[in-house]
Amino acid sequence: MTLRIRCQQCSVRSCAPCSALTAATADQLARIVHRRRIPAGQILYGGPDRAKTFSIIVEGVVKLVNVQPDGSNQIVGLQFPSEFVGRPFVEGAPLVAEAATDLEVCAFSGSAFETLMQTHADLERTIFKRTLDDLDFARQWMSMIARKTAEERVASLLMLIASKFRDKARDGRQAVAGLEFNLPLSRTEIAECLGLRLETVSRQFAALKAEGIITTGRRRGLKVADMAALGERAQGLVHA
């Protein structure tokens, strides 16, 4: 009961997978959930000898990293608040999910969650649909990386991140004044997302600043002054 109440106050309640469930399934899920705070850099799944877990992100960003044999990293996906993180049905996942920022998550043990999926078809269906969306998105992102210039890639990623922050702060005020937030990724990580070098990313930031489209603050602060212009630079934009 207390758990249900906590869920109803949850900031991602409206769009998280749990909102698509029947009351009965949501109750069952609430019984096995553990709310956790996770520091940036910690691994959620993948990598050596790590117990399988599933999570729903409440706050923060998770990066899905493909560690190459030559030691370089490729980021193949980002997960934002309300999204599901986990890889059902396999033990050795081919990639690593790592907290890009400090996180707040609803965590579920692998066995408990998978058991629940077996018995509650609506839960499985919900995760299935999310997976299909992830697949569509991954393919869109792939075309982006395959075809676009450095400027378009950087603009696309900033648009993606900015749109997530805009969704969170729903009062249209921000849209006019310009959107301000801290980037969840370092320059290196941005480069790893886009298939670029960090120097190239830095130069594209400089170019966007010179055009007055963005402003960088201290640390990872970023202000998008002209979202429309940024969208133009992104060309065929990947809409999340």
Add this chain to the structure above:
Amino acid sequence: MTLRIRCQQCSVRSCAPCSALTAATADQLARIVHRRRIPAGQILYGGPDRAKTFSIIVEGVVKLVNVQPDGSNQIVGLQFPSEFVGRPFVEGAPLVAEAATDLEVCAFSGSAFETLMQTHADLERTIFKRTLDDLDFARQWMSMIARKTAEERVASLLMLIASKFRDKARDGRQAVAGLEFNLPLSRTEIAECLGLRLETVSRQFAALKAEGIITTGRRRGLKVADMAALGERAQGLVHA
């Protein structure tokens, strides 16, 4: 009954999704299947006003194409015999599935198949697992495109295609003699797969020929003389 018998003779029976089903579900599925021949270039799903269908490929190759607003095409996936083609749960799929070669498929009407998925959890589970595998693969492929050189990309794609043909002709003889087959894709399509220009692809083919790793025959004929060397060129190979 006749349908079940036909299924048992099916060339992809051992690895297709239908083999993972209970006998009862497989029976139901066999009742709604239509075996079809589809000419190269025809669209399986996506694009304007096309009824939703699902297919399992028996023979041939399907390309998943992302049509960009600027008119260029990006191929974001290839589907081979025994694989499932379709996008459940949405009407306007964001990409187009097109026959790259002449096909033979088991086709299912969208509504009939989705209804069956609702009532037979093992069918849904099987397609779900395939989707997760597709997602893993798409992400592997993404890192490939983001990081590798033109030579590595061409070698990787040839390895992928060659390994499918090798799996089909199981008698190890081929492995020694060299593997010979017709490429399912034109130079343009290969370029669209890899995020390259067709001239670059052609030059890489020339380079691989000069090194004696492959031989090209007339039309789309290709002979892989040294599979090991090709794998080396592919570096961190994407294993299907």
Add this chain to the structure above:
DNA sequence: CGATGACTTGACTGAGTTCAAAAGCTGTGG
């Protein structure tokens, strides 16, 4: 304060694109 790590800027290089032309292949019709 100096040390460490993240980011920026500069100069040069090179892989891949672009534009252009030639060569092969396939099918048609005289």
Add this chain to the structure above:
DNA sequence: CCACAGCTTTTGAACTCAGTCAAGTCATCG
């Protein structure tokens, strides 16, 4: 059988964007 058109593929040459290497700046923290 050859000539031709229409296509795909190959080859050539010039250019350009992003990568590479190398300093230099900035922020944070002990």
